[in-house]
Amino acid sequence: MTSRTTRNLLMTCTAIVALSAVQSRAQEPAAAEATVLETIVVKGKRVAVPAGGVADTPLASQTTAEEIEANQITSLEDLGRSLEPGVSFNRNTRSVNIRGLEQNRVVTTIDGIPIPYLQDGAREADGGADSFSFSSLSTIDIVRGADSSRAGSGALGGAVVLRTLEPEDLIGEGRDWGGVAKSTYDSEDRSFGGSAAVAKRIENTSVLFQGGYRRGHERDNQGEVGGYSTTRSEPNPADFDEYNLLFKLRQYTDSGHVFGFTGERFERNEDIDMRTSQSLTGNYRPGDLDGAEDLRRDRLSLDYRFDAVGDDAWVDRANAVFYWQNILRESGQQGYRTTSVIGDYARDNSFEERSIGFAGNAEKSFTTGDLSHQLTGGLNVSLSKASQYSAGEDTCDVAFSFSCNFLHTNQSDMPDVDGKTVGVFLEDKIGLRDGPFFLTPGLRYDWYDYDPKATDAYTNGANYTGLPAGQSEGQLSPKLRASYEPNPGVELYAQWAMGFRAPDVSELYLNYGAPGTYLTVGNPNLEPETSNGFEIGANLGDDDFGGHLGAFHNRYRNFIDSESRVDPTGTYPMGITEYFNRNKVRIYGVELSGHKRFNNGMRVYGALSLADGEDLDSGESIRSVPPLKVVLGTGYATETWGADLIFTAAKGVEDDADANTIDAAGYGIFDLTGWWEPEQTKGLTIRAGVYNIFDKTYYDAVNLPTLTTPQPDAFYSEPGRTFKISLTQRF
Numbered sequence: 222m223t224s225r226t227t228r229n230l231l232m233t234c235t236a237i238v239a240l241s242a243v244q245s246r247a248q249e250p251a252a253a254e255a256t257v258l259e260t261i262v263v264k265g266k267r268v269a270v271p272a273g274g275v276a277d278t279p280l281a282s283q284t285t286a287e288e289i290e291a292n293q294i295t296s297l298e299d300l301g302r303s304l305e306p307g308v309s310f311n312r313n314t315r316s317v318n319i320r321g322l323e324q325n326r327v328v329t330t331i332d333g334i335p336i337p338y339l340q341d342g343a344r345e346a347d348g349g350a351d352s353f354s355f356s357s358l359s360t361i362d363i364v365r366g367a368d369s370s371r372a373g374s375g376a377l378g379g380a381v382v383l384r385t386l387e388p389e390d391l392i393g394e395g396r397d398w399g400g401v402a403k404s405t406y407d408s409e410d411r412s413f414g415g416s417a418a419v420a421k422r423i424e425n426t427s428v429l430f431q432g433g434y435r436r437g438h439e440r441d442n443q444g445e446v447g448g449y450s451t452t453r454s455e456p457n458p459a460d461f462d463e464y465n466l467l468f469k470l471r472q473y474t475d476s477g478h479v480f481g482f483t484g485e486r487f488e489r490n491e492d493i494d495m496r497t498s499q500s501l502t503g504n505y506r507p508g509d510l511d512g513a514e515d516l517r518r519d520r521l522s523l524d525y526r527f528d529a530v531g532d533d534a535w536v537d538r539a540n541a542v543f544y545w546q547n548i549l550r551e552s553g554q555q556g557y558r559t560t561s562v563i564g565d566y567a568r569d570n571s572f573e574e575r576s577i578g579f580a581g582n583a584e585k586s587f588t589t590g591d592l593s594h595q596l597t598g599g600l601n602v603s604l605s606k607a608s609q610y611s612a613g614e615d616t617c618d619v620a621f622s623f624s625c626n627f628l629h630t631n632q633s634d635m636p637d638v639d640g641k642t643v644g645v646f647l648e649d650k651i652g653l654r655d656g657p658f659f660l661t662p663g664l665r666y667d668w669y670d671y672d673p674k675a676t677d678a679y680t681n682g683a684n685y686t687g688l689p690a691g692q693s694e695g696q697l698s699p700k701l702r703a704s705y706e707p708n709p710g711v712e713l714y715a716q717w718a719m720g721f722r723a724p725d726v727s728e729l730y731l732n733y734g735a736p737g738t739y740l741t742v743g744n745p746n747l748e749p750e751t752s753n754g755f756e757i758g759a760n761l762g763d764d765d766f767g768g769h770l771g772a773f774h775n776r777y778r779n780f781i782d783s784e785s786r787v788d789p790t791g792t793y794p795m796g797i798t799e800y801f802n803r804n805k806v807r808i809y810g811v812e813l814s815g816h817k818r819f820n821n822g823m824r825v826y827g828a829l830s831l832a833d834g835e836d837l838d839s840g841e842s843i844r845s846v847p848p849l850k851v852v853l854g855t856g857y858a859t860e861t862w863g864a865d866l867i868f869t870a871a872k873g874v875e876d877d878a879d880a881n882t883i884d885a886a887g888y889g890i891f892d893l894t895g896w897w898e899p900e901q902t903k904g905l906t907i908r909a910g911v912y913n914i915f916d917k918t919y920y921d922a923v924n925l926p927t928l929t930t931p932q933p934d935a936f937y938s939e940p941g942r943t944f945k946i947s948l949t950q951r952f
Contacts, residue, residue: 271526271540274582275330275372276362276382277597279704279714279760282769282814284361286390293894293910293945295355295405295414295435302869303892305363306850307812307830308381309923312440315348318923319365320773321808321834321846322378325725326750330372331383332483333542333580334520335603338375339550342727343634343741344570344611346552350381352487352518354465356403356416356433359384365812367720367754367775370663370700373601373644374723377752377777385485388420388427388471397422405435405947409912409940412437414463419952425474431467436460439493441943443918444935449507450500454935457512461491471524477534481524488517495554497932503560510556513569520546525581541581549573561624564616568630571610578603588654595650605640607726609633610678626735632682635730635743636673636689642723643668648700657707663700669693669723673730683735689745692729696721696749710767712760720752728781728800739795740788748779748802768815777806780836805837808846822863827853844882847922848872864895874922882927883934888919904951909944916942 276283284294284304292303297310297317309318316324316338329336329350339349362382369376391399400419406412414435421428438461444454465488471481493512499505522544529537553569582599613630648663670693679685700718705711724747734740758771780803788797810832818824829851834843849872856865873887894910913919918938925937 271333271384271538271582274333274382274540275328275376275380276364277371278364278368279702279712279758280366280368280379280716280756280771281362281364281382284363286359286386289355289358289361290403290906290947290949291896291908293405293908293947295407297351300361303852303867304828306828306852306869307365307832308363309847309921310351311845311923313924313926316350317381318845318847319363319379319381320775320810321832321843323845323923325375326377326722328372328375328380329383330380331520332385332522332524333540334522334544334546334578335373335580336518336546337548337574337576337605339548339572339574340725340727341550341552341570341572341609342725342731342743343733344552344568346550346570346572346609348516348550349518349548352489352516352548353383354416354433354463354487356418357385357431357465357467357485359386359390365771366716366718366756366773367752367777368700368716368718369667369696369698369720370646370648370665370718371599373665373667374642374669374696374721374749377720377722377750377775385467385469385483386418386429386431388422388429388469391418391420391429392422392427400952401949402952403947403949405945407437407943407945408441409943409945410437410440410461412461418467425472427469427471427473429467429469429471431465433465435463441940442936443938443941444933446933446935449496450503451497451931452933453497454933456936457496458494459491461489463487463489475530477528477530479524479526481526483520483522483524485520486518488515490515495556497936504558505556506559509559510554513551513553513555515551516549518546518548520544536583536585539581539583541579543579545575545577547573547575558615562616562622562628565614567614569612571612572608574605574607576603576605578605591654593652593654596647597649598647599645601642601644603640603642605642607638607640609635609727623737626683626738629683629735631678633676633678634682634733635727636679637676638726638730639672639674640726641670641672646698657705659704659706661700661702661704663702663718665698665700666695667698667721667723668695671726671729679732682732684732684740686732689730689743692724692745692747694723694749696723696751710761710763714756714758714760716754716756718754718756720754722750722781724749724781724800731800734793736792738793739797740793741783741798742800744800747781747800750777750779750781750802752777765818766816769813771812772810773812774809775807777808778804780804780806803836803838806834806843807837808832808834808843822858823855824858825853825855827851842875842877844874844877844927845923848874848887860898861900862895862897864893867892867894871919871922874920874925883920883925883937885920885922885925885934888917890917890919891915906949906951907946908949909946912943912945913939913941 301308317327325338364380367377372380398421402417404415416433418431439456439459446454466486468484491514495510495512499507522542525541527539551571555567558566580601584597586595610633611630617625644667646665650661652659672691675688698719702716704714729743729745731743754775756773782803783800785796785798814828816826831849832846834846851870854867870889874885876884891914892912896908898906
């Protein structure tokens with residue numbers, strides 16, 4: 222089935238679901254209408270995380286489906302801007318940034334299944350962490366800190382823990398079905414989209430179908446200069462299509478066991494007019510070069526959940542998932558070259574990872590003497606295959622020249638790699654039977670094995686010199702947390718934990734270039750990155766009045782980076798770039814958040830994130846660590862309408878004495894949002910927002926280029942004044 226056919230089917234199903242839901246609701250008796258839930262989740266309440274889950278920690282904060290809707294969050298940028306100031310999304314690397322670390326140093330999971338970050342290393346087919354739709358989510362948990370005790374490899378900056386909608390999220394009390402439909406317009410990228418979800422329960426069986434579609438254009442900025450080449454400050458014109466499908470089947474039992482099946486697909490396709498790479502005197506004349514950026518993720522899983530209904534069960538809670546997942550990232554160009562290898566030119570660079578795996582956790586509480594125990598354990602196993610390939614077309618196929626050495630294609634820049642990973646953890650929250658003090662020791666062991674496989678596409682490459690050796694390592698990640706919890710509204714904690722990250726296959730095995738030009742190469746002798754993380758903090762209060770205070774100090778060893786050097790043999794006259802391990806890196810900072818809700822409908826809230834990073838050997842600042850950021854808001858709400866005014870401010874980027882980087886000034890912007898639930902239309906909510914009200918030109922430090930700035934500074938600016946409006950109908 223083609224993507225176009227799938228999208229048409231999705232839009233048709235969405236319309237049928239919405240129409241049938243309206244008709245069914247109109248036929249229900251008044252008594253049934255009285256039980257309709259007004260929200261998908263209970264307002265302000267933290268949704269319980271799965272037993273032994275990554276987010277089961279005081280270092281996690283949660284965003285519910287209701288908060289996603291209330292803040293009109295449709296992207297990771299929206300999440301960091303409105304609710305999580307310590308979280309950013311780097312559009313250059315297409316990765317989440319937590320506490321200054323990003324790409325493969327932040328773990329992303331969905332329903333317990335890891336979403337790998339694909340790092341191509343040479344041809345910019347990077348990404349994958351954003352291969353999901355916010356319309357399909359029930360909760361987002363952000364876990365901060367260098368702690369691999371539950372998340373495993375990659376949890377050096379933290380983790381993004383996603384959970385998709387379950388049938389019970391939609392089916393209200395006293396009903397056997399429920400649904401929600403939503404449409405949104407965003408002027409930031411002139412996108413329009415819609416989504417619908419419906420769930421039905423028949424005795425002990427529930428089924429859910431959710432789908433969404435969104436179409437838009439390039440993300441706006443404050444640039445005003447059009448045209449072509451390096452003088453252009455407006456964004457390159459682009460068109461994108463994005464859709465997702467989610468299906469769930471759940472079988473409930475009276476003994477607390479829930480068995481299920483899940484199918485999911487996400488796809489985003491973007492076409493770009495690459496005007497910044499076109500000029501009257503360059504390789505590509507105006508109109509002669511187009512780009513494409515595509516991302517697709519598919520998964521099938523068998524799901525299991527258990528909540529004990531009596532005291533004689535072996536465990537209190539458990540969950541498990543057995544899954545198959547495929548994620549594909551593609552980046553390409555197509556055009557006509559008018560100088561140096563004249564003729565048609567095309568590239569389709571892809572990076573794909575296919576995996577099958579198991580993830581499961583269980584929890585049991587018991588007492589021994591005067592001590593209480595909450596014992597939690599888990600197991601993760603996966604088998605994967607990573608493949609990279611560059612398909613292409615140019616006139617080098619028929620006429621070779623020196624320039625063709627720079628245009629090698631129809632090859633793989635690394636071997637296919639078979640991967641195996643195993644992770645197992647155990648921790649015990651120990652406390653006095655009636656006392657408020659708890660001590661939680663924990664230990665995780667991870668093992669990975671990479672086995673490179675020779676393929677014709679790799680061995681026929683211009684730079685092939687032999688198959689590199691595989692790598693196999695094991696790593697222990699201990700943890701110790703102490704907490705004081707005198708009542709549900711007070712939790713003081715201190716934690717030490719270790720983290721680690723196994724090298725990516727591209728960091729180990731990349732081989733890109735050709736003799737007579739340049740070489741970018743992996744290092745099969747890389748050591749895994751490790752970290753020591755220290756945290757102290759407090760979670761205080763409740764939904765009406767409370768907050769969080771945290772301070773952290775993380776040290777990293779064997780930080781993987783790349784450096785360029787001169788080739789003494791002259792084989793690669795333009796130099797060699799190779800991965801290596803940095804010795805010591807340090808990142809430390811503080812995070813604050815608080816909120817107060819008044820009886821008259823007013824509320825105030827705010828959050829602050831401050832971090833600093835440094836290479837302790839060279840003294841260099843880590844530019845991926847964003848500067849101080851503050852979010853302050855105030856709002857007013859009645860039963861039928863409400864509004865919020867939000868102020869976001871960030872400190873400027875420190876001058877690094879490099880003329881090729883942008884040392885952006887600090888900024889402060891205002892956003893205004895509001896909502897209305899008409900009494901005449903049950904279940905309908907209308908939301909609208911105006912963002913960057915005063916049309917200020919500002920820059921997000923995380924999205925600034927770190928090497929060169931070929932375009933004017935305004936090209937990298939954030940959008941000016943924009944607005945967003947959405948309509949949500951619950952059934």
